[in-house]
Each structure stands twice: as structure tokens, then as C-alpha cells.
Amino acid sequence: MQSTADAFEDLRKDFPVLNRRVRDNKKLVYFDNAATTQKPNQVIDAISDYYQNYNSNIHRAVHALAEESTEAFENTRDIVAKFLNIEDSREIIFVRGTTEGINLVAYAWGRDNVKEGDIIVTTEYEHHSNIVPWQLLTQEKKAQLKYIDIDDNGELMLDQLDDYLSTGKVKLVTFSHMSNVLGTISPVEKIVSKCKSAGVKVLIDAAQSVPHMKVNLNEIGCDFFVFSGHKMLGPTGVGVLWAKKEILEKMSPFLGGGDMIREVHKYETTWNDLPYKFEAGTPNIADVIGFAKAIEYLEKIGMDNIRNHELELTKYALEEMKKIPGLTLYGTKEPEKRGGVISFNFNDVHPHDVGTIIDKDGVAIRSGHHCAQVLMEKLNVAATNRASFYIYNTKEEIDVLIAALQNVAKVFKL
Amino acid sequence: MSGDPIYTEMIIEYSRNPSNFGKIADAHIHQHDANPLCGDTIDLYLNIEDNKISEIKFDGHGCAICMACSSVLTEMIKGKSLDDVKKFDKDELLSELGLQHLVKTSPVRIKCALLSLKSLKFGIYSYFVDKMKDSESAGNLNEEAANLY
Numbered sequence A: 001m002q003s004t005a006d007a008f009e010d011l012r013k014d015f016p017v018l019n020r021r022v023r024d025n026k027k028l029v030y031f032d033n034a035a036t037t038q039k040p041n042q043v044i045d046a047i048s049d050y051y052q053n054y055n056s057n058i059h060r061a062v063h064a065l066a067e068e069s070t071e072a073f074e075n076t077r078d079i080v081a082k083f084l085n086i087e088d089s090r091e092i093i094f095v096r097g098t099t100e101g102i103n104l105v106a107y108a109w110g111r112d113n114v115k116e117g118d119i120i121v122t123t124e125y126e127h128h129s130n131i132v133p134w135q136l137l138t139q140e141k142k143a144q145l146k147y148i149d150i151d152d153n154g155e156l157m158l159d160q161l162d163d164y165l166s167t168g169k170v171k172l173v174t175f176s177h178m179s180n181v182l183g184t185i186s187p188v189e190k191i192v193s194k195c196k197s198a199g200v201k202v203l204i205d206a207a208q209s210v211p212h213m214k215v216n217l218n219e220i221g222c223d224f225f226v227f228s229g230h231k232m233l234g235p236t237g238v239g240v241l242w243a244k245k246e247i248l249e250k251m252s253p254f255l256g257g258g259d260m261i262r263e264v265h266k267y268e269t270t271w272n273d274l275p276y277k278f279e280a281g282t283p284n285i286a287d288v289i290g291f292a293k294a295i296e297y298l299e300k301i302g303m304d305n306i307r308n309h310e311l312e313l314t315k316y317a318l319e320e321m322k323k324i325p326g327l328t329l330y331g332t333k334e335p336e337k338r339g340g341v342i343s344f345n346f347n348d349v350h351p352h353d354v355g356t357i358i359d360k361d362g363v364a365i366r367s368g369h370h371c372a373q374v375l376m377e378k379l380n381v382a383a384t385n386r387a388s389f390y391i392y393n394t395k396e397e398i399d400v401l402i403a404a405l406q407n408v409a410k411v412f413k414l
Numbered sequence B: 001m002s003g004d005p006i007y008t009e010m011i012i013e014y015s016r017n018p019s020n021f022g023k024i025a026d027a028h029i030h031q032h033d034a035n036p037l038c039g040d041t042i043d044l045y046l047n048i049e050d051n052k053i054s055e056i057k058f059d060g061h062g063c064a065i066c067m068a069c070s071s072v073l074t075e076m077i078k079g080k081s082l083d084d085v086k087k088f089d090k091d092e093l094l095s096e097l098g099l100q101h102l103v104k105t106s107p108v109r110i111k112c113a114l115l116s117l118k119s120l121k122f123g124i125y126s127y128f129v130d131k132m133k134d135s136e137s138a139g140n141l142n143e144e145a146a147n148l149y
């Protein structure tokens, strides 16, 4: 029986890119997983297998290839449903990613349900994709957009939610399950139960949670749930929107075109059944098929094991980083309350400079505003550095990061 | 570290002690710009006398490359005529700091290096357009600024 750390180390052989050298023949240390993760051979191979052996459009033709591709595509829907513990896979809508999923809800649900004076509540630690669609909607409808602020610990101030709900005007509360900058895990149960008592709909941006922890949608009780495949070993261009059937059935369509129709006449059209009503046009067949392999890969490891592995790495990294003088860490100090995302600044050195200098040592982190400028304003910084971990990362790699940071101190004579 | 150096003594020094840093109240030209990739911002202030840049300052947040390039740019064009500024080329600026290699090696960081030059060209362009009915005098500055990187 392997130790758990060894078992995780062993995964690395499945990820061809982890073998490559970068810059001056340095081993790649990939810590930009919150942006997108690397892909294992299982996913890459499934995509080339589709193109090499059964490439064909789905749902329409009756020939052999079309049957195979349709089956593989629809099989992914069942795999996603099982992964999230959803009984009815018709509630799974394939989209391009989190951004498209949120926009779909803002457009198709929002335009029918949000009226002048209504309130949409979001939070200060949202990704731009969970802010801008709501700005567009509230501006169009003369509705209001309100924010739940964060406290000094990087946690949501839920009292404010109570205040908003008590107005009776809130139509939707939308928040990220886990912040892509601070790593804070939102108190989902509390938020959902408050909203349910008030009869308010809830959207969860799960782009940073589903890849890293067990999620049981049957228990959460939200109304909309959105995430991206590429942040969980899957290909780019595949995401999932889940919503309850009753809601989806009442919603107007998003895009009009092929596949989403039942009958088209010159001046009117009837809609196809779920989920196809929301999947207009030829979908991203190859990548949806590849995404199934990503989920299977994660399930084989076990989501709880993944969470524990990342927690170990995060604890270790936080401890080592605390020892570096002049390094500011953002977010809660309690590792259990956060995912494997660490944002930091290093003295007054601009994050771009930190990123460029440690890149010379092969360390890939993210420097910038992380599509969260509202949060940057709150933290009173223009940008941060962000290291984010995944299943294939190791403590030795964190040591490389720490050494690289010491190099930054040397260059800037700190 | 290897390859073409970025973090030379000179760049670190300028980033620590930028020259011409600050604001000019009621400047003849005030141009604000931002780098959407990283959120860095710059404000460029210029006064023009006898068609020459009599005074120039910059203000803002930026990485070491951005701060060093902005400093050197302001030093290089202070006192120059507007015609000279129109002709001022990015290579002149980059070579002053030994950063020509960024054009090829780092499409991301080149934007940090040229943010202030882009603001300068936009700023002068707007000034020409405001000042002169014959906006052709502005030449291709607007287009040049837009296509700088």
C-alpha cells in the first residue's frame, strides 16, 4: 500500500506537460491551477480517439458514427449528473464555461424575472463573470446590484445579506462557492437557508469548488449551479449549468438555432425538451467527450482525498511563506476555511515583477487582478500574486517556489 | 538567471526612485491609460510651450518595467519639440534600458514597457486635434498609438 503522498506523486506520469522543461532547462512547477489545470493522457487520448475514429455530428443522423458520438456525448451528461448527485441528467446543460453559464441565467432567467427596483445580491470577491452580467441586467431593468462585503479575514459579512433580504426586493443571490483569489470557501448552507426562508433564488459559481472538493447538489439546495471543465483536468470550451427542471422549463431560451427547437414555422417555433432547449447549435462534442474522462479520473482518486491533499499543501505553503519577511498573505489564516489558493504580495515589488523573476526558475504563478478588480479595490492593491495547487503538485515544488521568492528578494535588494 | 536580463541595476533603481513622478495641476495635456491585463494605470501630465514639452510628469501604479520606462521616457522627451515627439520611436526608449528583446520574448511584458509611450502618443494626438482644425497635422499618431503592440 502506497502512502497517500506517493500515490499523488504517481499521478504525475499521466500528465505529459509536467515532464517538460521551461526557460533555462528548469523543471516546470505549475501553480496556476485556478486559471486552468493540466490535462492527463486519458483526456487527451479520448479527444483524439473521437476525431480519429468516430467524429460525427450528434443527435441528427442515423449512421453508425453519429450513433457512437451521440452516445459518448450523452454518456458524459450522465457522468456529470452522477458526479454531482443529481437524479435527472436532463437538468445538465452543456455550455462553454462558467462565464457562459452565468450569462445564460442572467439573460434567459433574469430578463423574465427581474423588474425595476428589484435587487440582485452578489459579493465583493466575485470573478468579473459573476459581476458584469448582473450589471448589464440591472442596468437594463433599472434594478439594483448589491454587494455582500468581506471582513478583514476575507470572509463574507452575512449580516448584510439579512439586511438585503429583509427589503423583500431581492430576486437572486449569486456568489462563488470558493473565491478564486482568497481561496475562501463560502458558507453555502447558511446562505442557501437564509435565501430559501426568504423565497429567493440562489446561483452558485462553482468554478473553483467542484474541481477541488466533494459537492452534493442534492443537499445544497441552490437553484442554479455553474462550473468549467478546464479547471478540473478537462478540455477548454466545456462547462456545465445545472438548474432545477421546474425552473429550466419555465425559462425562455438563450440562443436560438438548431437542436433547441421542436418545430420551426415561418413565424413561430416550439422549443425542444430539456436539456436541448438550451443547447443551440453543434456543441463542443469532442471536448464534452474528453470531459467525461476528467471526471472519471477525479472520481478514481476520490474528491475527499483531493481536498485533503490540497489542504496539506496549503498548510505547508502558508507556513513556509509566513517565514519570508515582507510577504503579505491575503485571506483567512485558517487553512480549513480555504481551498488551495494563496494570494500574496511581496514588499512593494509589483506582482508582474515577482511573476517574471520566479518564471526564470520554472515556477508558473499568476500575477494580476485575477478578474476580480472589485476585490482588488477592497484589498487596496492593484494586483496580487497567486499560487494555486492541484492533485499533481508536491511539497518539493513548494520548496522551489520559496527558493524562487528568495531570489526576488535578492534582485530587488530587499 | 540567464537570457536577456530584465532586472538590471538601472531598472531596479528607476523603479525605486522614478524620475518626474507626480502630477502637474491644470496641465495642458492629461492622459490616463490602463493595462487591462494587469490593471496597472498611468497618468501622464504635460505642459506645452512654443511647441515644446516644457514640463512632464507621470503618476500611477506599475511594475518595475513600467516605472523605469516611464521615467526614462519623461527624461528623454522633456524639452523636445512636438514634431520630435511625433517621430519618437519605441526602439529609442527600449534601447535606452536594454529592453529591445522584450518585443520578441515577452508579448505580455512589452505592454508594461510601452504603456507610457502609448499614453504620450494618444495625449499629443488629442492635443493636436483640439488645437488645430487641420487634424492631419496629427499625422498617424493615433493609429501608431493604437498599434504600438
Ligand SMILES: Cc1ncc(COP(=O)(O)O)c(C=O)c1O
Binding pocket: A034, A035, A096, A097, A098, A099, A100, A127, A129, A130, A176, A178, A179, A180, A205, A207, A208, A228, A371
Ligand atoms: C470563481 C470563478 N468564476 C468564474 C470563472 C470564469 O470561468 P471561465 O473562464 O471558464 O468561464 C473563473 C475562472 O477564471 C473563476 O475562478
